[in-house]
Amino acid sequence: DQQVKQNSPSLSVQEGRISILNCDYTNSMFDYFLWYKKYPAEGPTFLISISSIKDKNEDGRFTVFLNKSAKHLSLHIVPSQPGDSAVYFCAASQNRDDKIIFGKGTRLHILP
C-alpha cells in the first residue's frame, strides 16, 4: 500500500522553462510534506517543506504547493537549470515526529 505516490518516473524539461513535479498521498493524517533532491552517488538532500496549515511555500526558484482536499502536492522549479537534473523524492509524515514515508522518486532531466 503506497501512501506517497509519484506517478511520473521521469520528466524532461527545457532549460529556462518551468519544471513541475507531482506527488499524491493517500493518508489524510499526513500534515508535513517535504521534497528531497538526490544526485547520483550522493545521499538525498533536503530541498523544501510545507506544513498542512499552508498551501504554498517558496524558497528561491523552488515553490511547493499543497492541495489538501485533493491530497496532492507539487514542486515548481522556475527557471529550470542544468544543475536541477536529479531524482526528486516527495515525502510525508504525521505530526512531524513520526516516521517519514517517501515516494518512489521522479528523475528530472533538464535539456540544454
Add this chain to the structure above:
Amino acid sequence: EAQVTQNPRYLITVTGKKLTVTCSQNMNHEYMSWYRQDPGLGLRQIYYSMNVEVTDKGDVPEGYKVSRKEKRNFPLILESPSPNQTSLYFCASSFSGNSIGKLFFGSGTQLSVL
C-alpha cells in the same frame, strides 16, 4: 563540517556472512534512521531511533538489526545477509520534535550479497 558518515561505501559479501555498516553523525541529532533504495521502489525505511536506547521498526525491518548505544552512532547489522538484501543503503539523522523531517543523509553504502 556537519555530516553523516557511513562506512563502507561499497561492500561485496557472500550469503550468511555477518556484516555491519556503520553510521555516525556529528550534529548531536536525536533521530537516526536507515533506508534502503531499490530501483522502482524508492526509499524504504528499515529501522529508526528517536534517541539513545530507543529503536523501532520501519517498513522493511526483516533481516536487519540496529543498536543505539550512543547518540552519534547507529550501526546497521545484517546477521545473515541474503541476496535480496543487495541494495543501496542510506543512514540519516535529524533533530527530533518539529524538524524531524529535515533529514541529513549519508553518502550511501552499496551492498552486494552474492
